């Protein structure tokens with residue numbers, strides 16, 4: 001009898017304690033939940049970026065909106081490029097987490113051309129530090145065409161910056177190697193690591209450009225005459241020409257860009273390719289000179305570091321988030337792909353990706 005009384009009292013106490021505990025836990029969870037909501041609110045990326053569906057949707061809209069634009073023409077100063085089917089069009093996005101979104105002709109291998117230039121500059125930084133680029137090449141924009149001889153005469157550094165032809169030839173000459181083959185293979189394997197793929201030269205494009213690149217040879221000699229080239233000048237021009245002829249798909253190029261977006265680690269393979277301290281330097285050069293004489297307009301419209309190539313590719317980088325690639329062979333007078341440019345600008349504005357503010 002006495003035992004039963006004890007048990008009943010004891011049970012009563014236990015029930016009270018349990019109710020109290022539940023109240024305490026619930027209060028904690030509710031306040032933690034609202035703090036979490038506040039934090040995510042503050043860190044919030046633009047609403048449209050929140051789901052992969054919206055990313056896919058905006059990319060599809062861009063593709064459909066510009067699919068039928070026929071402005072510009074395939075570059076013909078490299079005869080082989082004029083043969084590329086002009087209607088090809090693809091858009092690829094690879095996020096800094098390695099998610100891949102694509103639409104259109106994203107598996108067609110086109111020549112990388114000038115899109116290779118920032119990556120070779122990155123390789124030089126890896127080997128010799130970023131100051132080597134600043135001091136031995138330069139980082140000033142020109143407001144002139146990518147192959148301007150005039151720019152090399154009015155800008156004291158002569159090589160100008162690593163994204164115009166003269167600076168890109170100088171970059172190639174700085175890659176540490178005993179001979180041309182070693183130099184080229186270093187560049188190729190660096191691009192392999194960046195793309196997570198085995199890339200190779202499109203031989204017809206290489207032969208076609210090598211037979212018609214008198215202007216780049218002039219750049220080589222001007223650099224040599226000014227002590228601004230660091231290997232045999234014609235060897236550097238040849239390796240540069242080969243580098244420009246490397247075939248890449250929009251999807252592979254987007255992985256290369258995503259490696260920059262991800263602070264130098266390829267988000268698909270997980271391999272660190274570029275030291276994180278060099279990534280902002282590369283992006284800065286892309287911002288001021290990635291579109292040559294249209295770099296100002298591009299910054300104004302898209303607000304993203306990017307690089308174009310006469311093969312029709314453009315890669316834009318949203319640091320910490322993603323790379324957006326457009327591929328379309330018709331280029332304008334500045335050598336920039338018309339539809340790629342429009343598609344990336346559209347995606348940037350719809351997703352509020354402009355680095356200077358989304359304006360939303």
Ligand code: DON
Pocket residue numbers: 113114115146147165209216241244308309310311334335336
């Ligand atoms: O040296 C050249 O003229 C070409 N291999 C690369 C030029 C280029 O891609 C200009 N960019 N839009």
